[in-house]
Amino acid sequence: MVFNSYAFAIFLPIVLGGYWMLRGHRRQNALLLLASYVFYGAWDVRFLLLMWFTTGVDYFVGRKLQRETDDGIRKWVLIVSLVVNLGVLATFKYFGFFTDSFAVLADSVGLNIDPPTLRLLLPIGISFYTFHGISYTVDVYRRHIDAVDDLPTFAVFVSYFPQLVAGPIGRASVQLPQFKNDRVPPDGDGLRSAVWLVLMGLVKKIVIADSLAPLVDQTWMNLEHQSFLSLVLAAIGFSLQIYGDFSGYTDIARGVSRLFGIELLRNFDQPYLSRSIGEFWRRWHISLSTWLRDYLYVPLGGNRRGANRTSFNLFATMLLGGLWHGAAWTFVVWGALHGAMLLVSNRRARPIRTGLRSIPSVIATFGLVTFAWIFFRADSLDAAVTFIEGIVTLQGGIIQWSLLGTLLLVGPLLFAIDVVQRLKGDDAFLASLPSPLQGITAAASVLLLVVFSGGAGAPFIYFQF
Amino acid sequence: MDATPGAVLGDAPADAAGGHPAARVRGRRNRSVVAWALVCTAVLFLVAEVGVRSLGTLPPNRTWPDVESQFKAEHAASVRAEGLREPLVFAGSSVSDAAFDPERVTEAAGLDVPSFNYAQEGSLASSTAMFLDAAVLDDVQPDIVVMGVYPGDIGAAPTNAASLVDELPRSRGYRRATGSQNLADRIEEAASSRSALVAHREILRNPYRLAQWLRSAPGPEFFDADTGALTRHRARSIDPALASPAPGGADPSPDDEAIGGVGHDTTVPIAPQVAAIEDLAARLAAQDRRLVVVELPVLDSAWDEASSPDGRERTHDELVGVERAGCAERLDLRSEIQDPQYWSDGVHVNAAGTAAISEAVGEWLADHPDPPADC
Numbered sequence: 001m002v003f004n005s006y007a008f009a010i011f012l013p014i015v016l017g018g019y020w021m022l023r024g025h026r027r028q029n030a031l032l033l034l035a036s037y038v039f040y041g042a043w044d045v046r047f048l049l050l051m052w053f054t055t056g057v058d059y060f061v062g063r064k065l066q067r068e069t070d071d072g073i074r075k076w077v078l079i080v081s082l083v084v085n086l087g088v089l090a091t092f093k094y095f096g097f098f099t100d101s102f103a104v105l106a107d108s109v110g111l112n113i114d115p116p117t118l119r120l121l122l123p124i125g126i127s128f129y130t131f132h133g134i135s136y137t138v139d140v141y142r143r144h145i146d147a148v149d150d151l152p153t154f155a156v157f158v159s160y161f162p163q164l165v166a167g168p169i170g171r172a173s174v175q176l177p178q179f180k181n182d183r184v185p186p187d188g189d190g191l192r193s194a195v196w197l198v199l200m201g202l203v204k205k206i207v208i209a210d211s212l213a214p215l216v217d218q219t220w221m222n223l224e225h226q227s228f229l230s231l232v233l234a235a236i237g238f239s240l241q242i243y244g245d246f247s248g249y250t251d252i253a254r255g256v257s258r259l260f261g262i263e264l265l266r267n268f269d270q271p272y273l274s275r276s277i278g279e280f281w282r283r284w285h286i287s288l289s290t291w292l293r294d295y296l297y298v299p300l301g302g303n304r305r306g307a308n309r310t311s312f313n314l315f316a317t318m319l320l321g322g323l324w325h326g327a328a329w330t331f332v333v334w335g336a337l338h339g340a341m342l343l344v345s346n347r348r349a350r351p352i353r354t355g356l357r358s359i360p361s362v363i364a365t366f367g368l369v370t371f372a373w374i375f376f377r378a379d380s381l382d383a384a385v386t387f388i389e390g391i392v393t394l395q396g397g398i399i400q401w402s403l404l405g406t407l408l409l410v411g412p413l414l415f416a417i418d419v420v421q422r423l424k425g426d427d428a429f430l431a432s433l434p435s436p437l438q439g440i441t442a443a444a445s446v447l448l449l450v451v452f453s454g455g456a457g458a459p460f461i462y463f464q465f
Numbered sequence: 466m467d468a469t470p471g472a473v474l475g476d477a478p479a480d481a482a483g484g485h486p487a488a489r490v491r492g493r494r495n496r497s498v499v500a501w502a503l504v505c506t507a508v509l510f511l512v513a514e515v516g517v518r519s520l521g522t523l524p525p526n527r528t529w530p531d532v533e534s535q536f537k538a539e540h541a542a543s544v545r546a547e548g549l550r551e552p553l554v555f556a557g558s559s560v561s562d563a564a565f566d567p568e569r570v571t572e573a574a575g576l577d578v579p580s581f582n583y584a585q586e587g588s589l590a591s592s593t594a595m596f597l598d599a600a601v602l603d604d605v606q607p608d609i610v611v612m613g614v615y616p617g618d619i620g621a622a623p624t625n626a627a628s629l630v631d632e633l634p635r636s637r638g639y640r641r642a643t644g645s646q647n648l649a650d651r652i653e654e655a656a657s658s659r660s661a662l663v664a665h666r667e668i669l670r671n672p673y674r675l676a677q678w679l680r681s682a683p684g685p686e687f688f689d690a691d692t693g694a695l696t697r698h699r700a701r702s703i704d705p706a707l708a709s710p711a712p713g714g715a716d717p718s719p720d721d722e723a724i725g726g727v728g729h730d731t732t733v734p735i736a737p738q739v740a741a742i743e744d745l746a747a748r749l750a751a752q753d754r755r756l757v758v759v760e761l762p763v764l765d766s767a768w769d770e771a772s773s774p775d776g777r778e779r780t781h782d783e784l785v786g787v788e789r790a791g792c793a794e795r796l797d798l799r800s801e802i803q804d805p806q807y808w809s810d811g812v813h814v815n816a817a818g819t820a821a822i823s824e825a826v827g828e829w830l831a832d833h834p835d836p837p838a839d840c
Contacts, residue, residue: 006649188495211670405673435494439501443509450510451666454526454653 001042036161047123058133066147081137097327125165136172168265168287183261193428197255204248212241215403230400270418275361315339523665528638538600545604559586561613562695573827582693591741592629599642619738622773698809699816750792767811
């Protein structure tokens, strides 16, 4: 079940109505849990078994960590949780990648190895909910939070449907208190801001991402025949597509969750207005970058062990961040590129310009990020190299005029939303506008949604991760 | 712009209980906002609807997976709507699309009947059968279906045409033609019948296509609107020195938007493709219709033997089996036109090849006016 479907349009009001009719957070949690399992099971009921398994392990590990006082035992208990969560991830997501890569490596030194294969279906959203679980057990281990003492509350934290399949990656310290306490129904202002978040999210997904997706895909389909201009347009198009797709999903998730009286983490903060790669990573997929910072970069030593070790830690974190996205070398290269750019960016730290003087930095950062997206989007490293070669050699061929036209139509819209959000300092700034202005904006949004929907559509990109 | 990024954790800091209350916004009465939204929406939609209607005739939204299927399905529907029939139709992949010119076939056969080529670029035998069943046979009521087959069509050689098999059943047009519409289809259809804005939204959201259309409504670019035959190969000629096709033969043309999502050099299992032809023959025979399977030639000197060893022999054996199994008739043209002058590439014929194949088919039909007696 996806947010931009008729099924969800029926599902949400039913769950929401039932939720606010129930009194007390425990009953509401029970309903949320049931709804979340229906939502997730709609893809494939078998996925639920895996989620129940990791949920159960993390819950009991948390309880044990809470009670246990012996540091040695606590460490081993934490390791159990990490092994289970990362083991599940490794088995379902990375097994084929590692065995294939090993076979290629062995082949290069003359060993012929036939790698074992597991025909496993990749459970949707597995990377997200395993990270939920890890953040919980690590935080309990560090005694930053208390373990949850009832399973349904913990289970709903892991499986909460608005954020289950594509984040934002939940942090136990932020979200568990919300599930453990009574929620207040959103008042008029909260309701309006929630609806605006959902509406803007749908516009980003359907109007921007889905209109670009088929045109970008078409360019990637036969790279050899595309002109360099088409390739540049496809690179920019994918930059906007992935941002519209992912931030659109997050906006809808946050808006939907707000209707349940639960706030989710903010995942994007106008990333394409960043003036450096470092700033980009403070604004893009914030819940992942902060997760990696707190649970990987800092434990590795962070910046506490000298410049060289800091650089290594940063690079390793970005490399693994790349691999988190998918089991392919293209994602590893994407992570490595960002790691390298971060290192250079950090060493060339300059005073940050503001206002109009920052525009060259914003454009340069967007260019670098867009270049790295080529590897993220490519089906293989060869395809990425072919793509870049086509641009560098000013390859002749087809010009994707439709892509250019669509970019000129939806690109300014995306940047306009971001610029106004930045100037107003609020994602849901539309809810503060005078009523007539809100009315006109809502009408324009609905009109755009009507015109841009009904196509082939494209699944949310981050569902695959 | 701010010098530093804003807060990370939601719009507001956690309260004492750890919750994150929604950001407070300056009070506006929701009722007033909703009223304004409704009025503005009504006005805007009215203006947009009038604006779209004033643009004149616009193309409807695409409901089939590719341009060619869309055009040909609409053509078949229009034949039915006018109360007409097409007694002779052609089917297959791009190879048949290029090979059969219905006008030349009917002329050579001495037939004075409407005829149309329903072959689709990017099709396999199974998707050809699917398309015929869903969009063609009931609408145009043919007496004879001529289906061209080359090794790539049945998986005996690698092909670039595996995607249509998946995409066809997922398309709205296919679901409509087969009476398996879902809720979204019904809503779409109801809205399209009432609103020009909805009925033409595909072109409205593509400014380049809209501008092109408004300048001069373009016809199909790569096939003949009157006969359905593929025209892109007609003016081309294969370089005799090369005499070596792209592996898998039917290489997607660079200027083609018709083939959606093709993979390169895909190998598909043969059995389902052959079964699809046998099933089609049986269904047609049950309706007193004929299926003529034409074994199309490939340019032997250009055939990539390495990528499909025994592909041609296997295809021949399978089609002989199809002929034996049911009521399909078989026309073997494999040894025809083995001169590069007839070819656009190793598998698609140019204008001279189209003429030669079409005349051969026409003459065969003239010699075989009736189905086999034992069928």
